[in-house]
Amino acid sequence: MNSVAAVVVTYNRLEELKKNIDMLLCQTRSLDAIYVINNASTDDTGIYLTELAKKNKCIVHCCLEKNVGGAGGFAYGLERACKDGYDWVWLMDDDGRPVNDETLEKLMEVAEKESNHSLINCNVFWDGNELSFKIGTPYNTLREQRENIASGLIENCACVFNGSLVGRKVYESVGNIRKEYFIRGDEVEYLMRCKNNGVKVLTVIESLYYHPKTEYAHLSFLGKKFDYECMAIWKQFFLIRNYVATYYTTANEKQKKTMKRGLELIFLGSILHDRSLKRLKYCIQAVRDGKKGIFDNHFRGVK
Numbered sequence: 001m002n003s004v005a006a007v008v009v010t011y012n013r014l015e016e017l018k019k020n021i022d023m024l025l026c027q028t029r030s031l032d033a034i035y036v037i038n039n040a041s042t043d044d045t046g047i048y049l050t051e052l053a054k055k056n057k058c059i060v061h062c063c064l065e066k067n068v069g070g071a072g073g074f075a076y077g078l079e080r081a082c083k084d085g086y087d088w089v090w091l092m093d094d095d096g097r098p099v100n101d102e103t104l105e106k107l108m109e110v111a112e113k114e115s116n117h118s119l120i121n122c123n124v125f126w127d128g129n130e131l132s133f134k135i136g137t138p139y140n141t142l143r144e145q146r147e148n149i150a151s152g153l154i155e156n157c158a159c160v161f162n163g164s165l166v167g168r169k170v171y172e173s174v175g176n177i178r179k180e181y182f183i184r185g186d187e188v189e190y191l192m193r194c195k196n197n198g199v200k201v202l203t204v205i206e207s208l209y210y211h212p213k214t215e216y217a218h219l220s221f222l223g224k225k226f227d228y229e230c231m232a233i234w235k236q237f238f239l240i241r242n243y244v245a246t247y248y249t250t251a252n253e254k255q256k257k258t259m260k261r262g263l264e265l266i267f268l269g270s271i272l273h274d275r276s277l278k279r280l281k282y283c284i285q286a287v288r289d290g291k292k293g294i295f296d297n298h299f300r301g302v303k
Helices: 014-025 045-055 069-083 103-111 142-148 168-174 186-196 233-249 253-274 277-292
Strands: 004-010 033-038 059-063 088-093 118-125 153-155 164-167 200-210 216-221 224-229
Touching: 004 014, 004 069, 014 033, 014 045, 033 045, 033 069, 045 059, 059 069, 069 088, 069 168, 069 186, 088 103, 088 168, 103 118, 103 164, 103 200, 118 142, 142 200, 164 168, 168 186, 186 200, 186 233, 216 253, 224 253, 233 253, 233 277, 253 277
Parallel strands: 004 033, 004 088, 033 059, 118 200
Antiparallel strands: 088 164, 118 164, 153 200, 216 224
């Protein structure tokens, strides 16, 4: 039987982390290890994990010296689990969790039929029916997916790092997650790199995973409607910087066209929705940093 380790990245969200771990421990397909990457949390996360690891041998508390962001945490955890010899690594943040006790079992039913050179993903919802994120299909609810996708599998579309099962051969051939990205956009780059290197990407419709809903503003410009993801300025800075870096280092020509359109909509949304000159200046600075490959990961003032 294939071995499976979970990697959970956490920072100062103890109550959400507890819910996550409770669901991981009750899976019908038991995990061989649960690596909790503690990004130097300043709340009681460290105390909780230290005590939990004493009671449960499968819990591995990895307390980092500083906060390296979601990207850094995932990179650390994926490398550690693969080097420890696990066949599959199940990646997730602390603010999401399996919906039921069969989430991993449904993933593994597919994984054990596929090559280990695969990226197999949960179906991510916020209310049991509506998707938390848009993943590139016309179906935005579980009901629509079940009615229209007879195979139960969605190919080449995924909400990565929210219950993503990474085969060890993927890590060995594609490499690790770009830890320098810190936060936002690391999942886009890794998914793109996987696709460009022949990794099979699947979303398992019945492997259900909860994540809070993404907030979108519904905007229109010159008669055309589009959705704009609302977020704090600092998050948007990292997102744009990392998208631009991915555009220049990872994307192929087809992917560049899609990314260019996405960046245009982010800038347009910033103007129409936020109406903030400060935000626009940060967006421009992010483009400069991404193009130059500047990853100091401090939210600096605009020059």
